[in-house]
Amino acid sequence: MSNKKIKVGVLGAGRGMALVNVLTSHPDAELVAICDQFEPLLMQCKKISDAVDKKIELYNSYDNFLNHDMDAVVLANYANEHAPFAIELLSSGRHVLSELMAVETLSQAVALVEAVEKSGKVYAYAENCCYYATILEMKRLYQQGEIGNFLHGEGEYIHDCESIWPRLTRGERNHWRNRMYSSFYCSHSLGPIITITGTRPVKVVGFETPNVEYMAKLGYGAGTSAMEVIQMDNNATVKSLHGLLKREPSLHWFSIYGDKGMIETDRWHEHECRIHVYREDSRLADTEINYRAKYSYSTDSSEKILEHGGSDFYPIHHFLQKITGNTEKQESIDVYQALDMSLPGLLAYRSICNGNKPIEVPDFRKVEVRDKYRNDNWCTNDKVAGENIAPLCSFGSPKLPDSIYEDVREMWVNKLKNKLF
Secondary structure, three states: OOOOOEEEEEEOOOOHHHHHHHHHHOOOEEEEEEEOOOHHHHHHHHHHHHHHOOOOEEEOOHHHHHOOOOOEEEEOOOOOOHHHHHHHHHHOOOEEEEOOOOOOOHHHHHHHHHHHHHHOOOEEEOOHHHHOHHHHHHHHHHHOOOOOOEEEEEEEEEOOOHHHHHHHHOOOOOOHHHHOOOOOOOHHHHHHHHHHHOOOEEEEEEEEOOOOHHHHOOOOOOOOEEEEEEEEOOOOEEEEEEEOOOOOOOEEEEEEEEOOEEEEEOOOOOOOOEEEEEEEOOOOOEEEEEEEOOOOOOOOOHHHOOHHHHOOHHHHHHHHHHHHOOOOOOOOOOHHHHHHHHHHHHHHHHHHHOOOOOEEOOOOOOHHHOHHHOOOOOEOOHHHHOOOEOOOOOOOOOOOOHHHHHHHHHHHHHHHHOOOO
């Protein structure tokens, strides 16, 4: 294994800012370039670069960024645009760590899998919820047989984004968040269930709630929340719930039921830290405990990362370890599991629009199933879907005038000037 640092670039400085902080302190990485079209974010990156006294090239042009000398790229750009960039970067000989979501369409899923296989490069999925200390502890307990065979799981990601919507969308009518259907962003709620149990989805039914006024007035026209009901390959069932429902604090919550007990995370103030475990012993005497989960290992670099319960460190760490060939304690999420975590959301929306009918979830590990989906570009993005465009909401989407987006942009500009974001 080489001691040479891996040269890494970051595409997207919004969500990418947290990942930049990981890369500037990780001993195996050399952050060499950052690309974003939004100048204020690049200026924030420059402050980070100056603070750590490292030369990091800043680009507002993707083509110039692509030509930079890099071994690997972290994709933190818009969530519906990861696959095309990943495919191009893999073809150029770079390793790729993709933020959420993995793909926007089934045709992109086929193309992404084949690009990974052809390139021979490392592709990893940065689903940070899978790296909470609680999730890794639940995985350890499940794999040790503490609760027996997996029967049912539940995952919830509830985040009321009303107050931060102007910062997220900047008043852009066609921003991905304003154009994306309710079940798309399913990975936060489903991914940890797959990580804990090692199972994969085979069938999905989707449901959504209508658009609500408090989001429509901010330019959002899709359903408020979505729920996927999923059958897994071991016949277990899963409920995945996510969306813009009203709740404080925001929630990442997970529960796993086995035939000998159950494990779940805390639902309130320690949901990223505490788990509850119920087990039946051999005499059927009930045993229940709860405790704060801790990472089984940490480094000087990981202890500096506090956002998202420290989980932002681990997707990057395991990505770098996989590139260097260090497979000890390997927890990297590959392209096949990335699709297992992403495709149920895409297919759930098709189920929703087809009267909540069950839909098969294809396994693109199998070459023979790919051709059926190779040209399937159905989605809500007209630039990708063309004539195969999907509706924004199965209940009907409100007609939103340009004045709404002008007002949201003004809100964003005013708060930016007053440093309220």
